[in-house]
Amino acid sequence: MTPPKNRYSSSKLAQTRAKITRMQTASHPHQPIGIYDSGVGGLSVLRAIRMALPHEDLLYLGDQANVPYGERSLEELRELARAVTRFMLAQGAKLIVIACNTASAAALKALRQEYPEVPFVGMEPAVKPAAEQTNSGKVGVLATPSTFQGELYASVVERFANGVEIYQETCPGLVSQIEQGRLETPKTRRILEAALLPLMARGVDTLVMGCTHFPFVIPLIEQITEGKARVIDPAPAVARQTQRVLEERGFVNPKPGAGITRYFTTGDPARFSRVLPRLIGVQAQAQALRWQGKDLTPIN
Numbered sequence: 001m002t003p004p005k006n007r008y009s010s011s012k013l014a015q016t017r018a019k020i021t022r023m024q025t026a027s028h029p030h031q032p033i034g035i036y037d038s039g040v041g042g043l044s045v046l047r048a049i050r051m052a053l054p055h056e057d058l059l060y061l062g063d064q065a066n067v068p069y070g071e072r073s074l075e076e077l078r079e080l081a082r083a084v085t086r087f088m089l090a091q092g093a094k095l096i097v098i099a100c101n102t103a104s105a106a107a108l109k110a111l112r113q114e115y116p117e118v119p120f121v122g123m124e125p126a127v128k129p130a131a132e133q134t135n136s137g138k139v140g141v142l143a144t145p146s147t148f149q150g151e152l153y154a155s156v157v158e159r160f161a162n163g164v165e166i167y168q169e170t171c172p173g174l175v176s177q178i179e180q181g182r183l184e185t186p187k188t189r190r191i192l193e194a195a196l197l198p199l200m201a202r203g204v205d206t207l208v209m210g211c212t213h214f215p216f217v218i219p220l221i222e223q224i225t226e227g228k229a230r231v232i233d234p235a236p237a238v239a240r241q242t243q244r245v246l247e248e249r250g251f252v253n254p255k256p257g258a259g260i261t262r263y264f265t266t267g268d269p270a271r272f273s274r275v276l277p278r279l280i281g282v283q284a285q286a287q288a289l290r291w292q293g294k295d296l297t298p299i300n
Contacts, residue, residue: 028250029094029252030253030255031094031251032058032059032091032093032094032259033053033056033057033058033095033242034058034059034088034091034093034095034096035049035058035060035096035097036060036061036063036081036088036098037060037062037099037100038066038067038068038069038103038175039062039063039067039179039267040062040064040178040213040272041175041178041211041214041216042060042100042212043062043279044216044233044279045097047235047280048236049097049238049242050259050261051239052240053243053252053259055252055253055254056246056252056253057262058259058260058261058262059088059093059261059264060261060262060264061084061088061264062272062286063084064265064266065266066080067175067176067179067267069100069103069144069146070143070147071144071145072146074150077107077146078106078107078110079294081106081110082111082294084296085111085118089118094246094251095119095249095251096118096119097120097121097122099123099238100212101143101144101147101210101212102144102150104152105146106150108120108152119245119249121241121245122152124152124156124234125141125143125153126208126210127141127156127160127166128156128160129232130208130230131160131161131164133230133232134164134205134206135205136205138167138202138204139166139204139206139207140166140167140169140199141166141168141169141207141208141210142169142170142208142209143168143170143211144175144211147210148170153210167199169195169196169199170195171192171195173187174191174192174211174214175211177191178213178214178216178217179213180275181274183216183217183219183278184217188220192217192224196221197224200229204229206229206230206232207225207229208234209233216279263284263285263286264286264289264298265287265288266289266291269285269286269288
């Protein structure tokens with residue numbers, strides 16, 4: 001259920017910010033990194049962060065009650081992101097990764113303004129490396145409608161796509177297929193062929209994964225394109241940026257052992273847990289959350 005759109009009360013906002021200020025004096029290196037997506041797509045980013053930062057504790061939240069985000073308004077996405085931020089901070093997150101291109105495009109700027117003490121890392125469509133690497137001068141971007149409508153995407157294209165032709169595809173239905181772990185089914189192939197074959201016919205030689213769900217079907221993309229297109233997954237770059245921010249702030253966890261990961265979902269925790277082995281090779285139980293008004297509450 002989507003939270004109401006009324007603004008967070010000034011008194012409650014003040015209380016939250018006071019809590020954040022107190023949090024700044026805590027032992028940050030031992031606190032977890034929060035990672036947020038509309039569903040399971042952000043697990044592609046979590047996987048990269050886990051590889052880059054094996055000692056860090058991680059919190060992952062998939063807002064599956066509201067997936068897909070790509071069809072929601074920008075203001076609605078901002079309200080959802082604010083609520084998730086409050087939840088992550090209440091769980092002690094020292095840094096929050098918005099592992100969702102759609103939410104980043106809609107809410108990252110607002111969150112940084114409203115929570116200046118909190119480090120955020122967001123997703124940015126990898127147009128820059130694509131423009132640098134293309135030989136044909138033609139780049140395809142696969143993303144959701146909301147990502148393409150956002151200021152962040154427009155800014156990236158304006159800054160980095162000079163002299164390059166950009167083709168956009170939204171791949172309707174692909175997010176839902178991946179949410180269900182259906183990575184190689186005939187329907188998934190049909191969705192991708194409808195997007196990719198016209199791009200290949202136009203001479204596109206570089207593809208940008210502009211949605212964190214989409215890296216999970218890179219093997220199928222490579223089959224369809226017969227290896228003739230370079231595919232750019234932004235997750236490793238996001239992991240490197242996360243590491244840089246932690247190092248700059250002195251927040252890197254010094255513990256020698258492997259970090260633990262806790263999973264939360266606003267959807268069906270059993271279904272979420274079932275797709276984890278398929279997507280990232282992990283067996284784990286997710287904790288259920290529910291929307292109460294505009295806040296997230298654990299279900300015991």
